[in-house]
Amino acid sequence: MLNLLMFKSFYIFLIVALFALSLVSCSGTNKKPIIKFSKDSASIVIKNLDKASLLKVRDAFAVNADSNQLVTVLIKPGEQDSLQDEILVNGKTNLIGDSIVFKPDLPFVKGKDYVVESLIGVEFATVEKIILGQVKQSLQPQRQTLKR
CATH class of the missing domain: 1.20.5 (Single alpha-helices involved in coiled-coils or other helix-helix interfaces)
Known part of the structure; x- marks a missing residue:
């Protein structure tokens, strides 16, 4: 009893x-960053960064703004492409206000899909994920496909 x-x-x-x-x-403090094209589609904007991520990004830019690999942009191969590898898009990353802006060296091509990867704002493990056993061995970047 x-x-x-x-x-x-x-x-x-x-x-x-x-x-x-x-x-x-x-x-509500752990919102995922929003990744989208700018209004003129000349650049990719990452916004809605939480305060901790924004501080880390600002510190990274203060140390060396030229060599930051905060954002990776890849051209996604089309179904008709003979090469099935994603191609790296070269460009510059800038911090403008509370947003990160990726400006490519060459303009984005209309009709192409672009994969944007970023570790900004990615959490390693939350209490909920630990309890549910959903913790992964390594950080997974936020990955989003944008169509130009």
Whole structure:
């Protein structure tokens, strides 16, 4: 009888703890950055950075703005392309206000798909992912395909 009472108490405690952890981990501060083309489609803009990510980006630019690999842009091969490799797009990355702007050396080609990869704002593990066993061995970049 005592064991059953202890089990019920532990079970209720576990439910309350999981509920509290889910509330803490669901705060609105960890929004994913938004990646999209600028209005004129001449550059790619990453915005909606959280404060911690923005501070890290500003520090990286302060150290060496020319060599930052904050954003990787690749041309996605089309179905008719003989080469099935993604091609790196060269360009410059700038911090403008609270957004990161990638400006390619050559203009984006209309009708092509571009894959944008960034580790900015990527979390290693949240409490919820640890509890659910969804933690991966390494950081996975945010990867988004944009069509020009």
